[in-house]
Amino acid sequence: MNVIKANGDEVPFDEERIRRSLRRVKADPDVVEIVLERVIGKMYDRITTSDLYSIVFAELKTLQRGSAGKYNLKRAIMQMGPTGYPFEKLIAALFDADGYTAATGQFIKGRCVTHEVDVVAAKGDLLYHAECKFHSFLGKVCNIKHALYAHARFVDIEKGFASEAPRKGGIYKGMLVTNTRMTSDAIAYGTCAGLGLLSWDYPQEKSLRGWIDSTGLHPVTSLTSLSVKSKRQLLERGIVLCRELKGSPGILAEIGLSKQNIDDVMDEAYAIFETVTAED
Structure with a gap:
């Protein structure tokens, strides 16, 4: 049987992928196998990934609610809208959990203009300025335009900081954060320009999903x-x-x-x- 992805691509059904996703949210081993058996029983050829997800979630919810809540994380974050303020608070809390002192909605003077920065996080001499792009719908991504915009704002702020003697010597980093995915161009530009990037599945070693799961800040x-x-x-x-x-x-x-x-x-x-x- 095949599965239709959100972008229209058709791929073979991969039961091991579902098994891994259930293990990641700490579903009990027996629950993993029961859910998988029930899902396979309800499968049909060319099912959409969205419908497949709904079946998995519904079955897990009947057996282990705590794991179901974690499995539902991507859609749960999207339900934090329509404004991006709750999402910004979540990002600030994640920084706090890593030992930073974080705040949202800060106005910072750049060399040219004053910017409202979504999240500012400081630890020692390191200071992050994060631009958060929140999306309420599946399929929305951060592209090269978002990366260029975030970097331009950061450069202006960095130059403003450099002109103030008391702040010299610190390490300033701009960052683009989203709850969905980033295009390859956005990742390539951010990597080249020294712009920090955080998305649902990037970077692999500390993605948004992984950061939330490891801290329990659901x-x-x-x-x-x-x-x-x-x-x-x-x-x-x-x-x-x-x-x-x-x-x-x-x-x-x-x-x-x-x-x-x-x-x-x-x-x-x-x-x-x-x-x-x-x-x-």
Whole structure:
């Protein structure tokens, strides 16, 4: 049987790829095989990757919610929109987890103009300025134009810093961040120009997906026990990460959830925490 990818390409069905994706989100070994068996039973020739994903997710959700929430990460991040502010907060939290001091929405004076920088992260003499390109739909990518724009802004900021004596001697790095993918031209330009790049699957050694999984900083939109409306209400109240519920579960009652629903949400959130703790 063949599978139709989002770009229209037709490729053979690869059950090992599904097995790897389930293992990556720490599904139990027996759950992996049960899900795969059920998926194969529902497969049909020329199924789209989107429909295939939906089947895998639905089956995993019935067996292991914590892993299902992690499996749903790409779409969960897209649900953080329509604005990019929650995504920027997620990126700042990832930097914080790596020992940086990060802030969002900072206005920084360049040599020519003042720029609003999505995320600024500092550790010692190293200072990152990250331009975040958030996409709410599958298929959207960051291309060479995004890389050129981000680099031009960074160069102006860097030259502005160089003109200020107190800031001389620091290491300044620009960065382009997206929740989807980058084109080969964008990656080639960023690599050549010294622009940091972070996308869903790049760089391979520390992609956005890998960074989130390794830190356990999953967005509240990952939680399968929350309705779309409830997720939106939490984001509107500034609750972006599952871990933020750990310190303030009362906010779930504030948005109208029943005690049973609150228990389900917290159980799922803790299941995500526990899989990360087990890895550590």
